[in-house]
Amino acid sequence: MVTRARLKSILTGLALYTMAAAIVGYFGVNAYTGKYGLNARQELDQEIIALTSELARLKRERAEGEQRVSLLRSEKIDPDMLDERARYQLQYVNPHDLVRMNNPN
Numbered sequence: 001m002v003t004r005a006r007l008k009s010i011l012t013g014l015a016l017y018t019m020a021a022a023i024v025g026y027f028g029v030n031a032y033t034g035k036y037g038l039n040a041r042q043e044l045d046q047e048i049i050a051l052t053s054e055l056a057r058l059k060r061e062r063a064e065g066e067q068r069v070s071l072l073r074s075e076k077i078d079p080d081m082l083d084e085r086a087r088y089q090l091q092y093v094n095p096h097d098l099v100r101m102n103n104p105n
Helices: 004-033 038-071 079-090
Strands: none
Touching: 004 038
């Protein structure tokens, strides 16, 4: 026959092991699905890849823009670039240019 003291010690030990298992389980689940867990790390890696490619694209666009602006600087102006920008902004066409009109329909 199991005495009360023996039953109490068994139940206490069982409760402690259960609580320890629950705590380990809680931290294990959070290590996988939490804000800084393994799933979040994979999502962050994918976002890093996407943002890196976008950064490279934006750097190329900026370099192209800076190159076009440098052609319009007063100390070394490119006549073709100046002509292109003036025609575009003033909507002028050279009489020797071939113009093709597209019907929107």
